[in-house]
Amino acid sequence: MTGQRSDARRNYSRILAVAEAEVARHGAAASLEQVARTAGVGSATVRRHFPTRQALLEAVFQERIQALCRRADELNRADDSRAALLDWLHDLVRYAVSARGLADALTYEPPTDAPADPSGAHSCGAVLEAAATPLLRRALRDEAVRPGVTFHDLLTLAVGIALATEHHTEPAIQADRLFTLTVEGLSPSPRP
Numbered sequence: 001m002t003g004q005r006s007d008a009r010r011n012y013s014r015i016l017a018v019a020e021a022e023v024a025r026h027g028a029a030a031s032l033e034q035v036a037r038t039a040g041v042g043s044a045t046v047r048r049h050f051p052t053r054q055a056l057l058e059a060v061f062q063e064r065i066q067a068l069c070r071r072a073d074e075l076n077r078a079d080d081s082r083a084a085l086l087d088w089l090h091d092l093v094r095y096a097v098s099a100r101g102l103a104d105a106l107t108y109e110p111p112t113d114a115p116a117d118p119s120g121a122h123s124c125g126a127v128l129e130a131a132a133t134p135l136l137r138r139a140l141r142d143e144a145v146r147p148g149v150t151f152h153d154l155l156t157l158a159v160g161i162a163l164a165t166e167h168h169t170e171p172a173i174q175a176d177r178l179f180t181l182t183v184e185g186l187s188p189s190p191r192p
Helices: 006-029 032-039 043-049 053-060 062-075 081-098 124-141 151-165 171-184
Strands: none
Touching: 006 032, 006 043, 006 053, 032 043, 032 053, 053 062, 062 081, 062 124, 081 124, 081 151, 081 171, 124 151, 151 171
16 A cells, blocks of 8 residues: 555555455455445445455455464474364364355465466465465375375365355354364274
């Protein structure tokens, strides 16, 4: 926001505050027109700051994404690479369940060979991938997860659990149950 006029910065801040409230109420389906009306600006002003719904969602969840990145960095220093990766993944599931619309913001396409975005803009998924990949690499190196597991696999699981449980009476409890089932497996080995 540096280099912008003060009224543009105020509009941006007001739009973002209104969008946070709308997304909390309606998830990713929050109306951009309602955001504009409530913020007291025109739809064009909203689109100038946030050209797509995805851009708006990513701005709304930027703090949560940064917290997950910091958590990945902390856990990367843990001794047990499996526990570190699973702790981070469980945090991701909890965040995605607790913040309506976050799972939608994390909709992620597999990496391509396309050059990096010159504007410096990054999707929530790409930012998380950069932060969590060291955790996954360590777990793969230590043979703590199946060979071939990708960050995209982990993100797809987390988003799937969040989306599948968002309309449950107690989504956090159901998400924890499904996460445990995913980690432990559907049919654990019989004990000797």
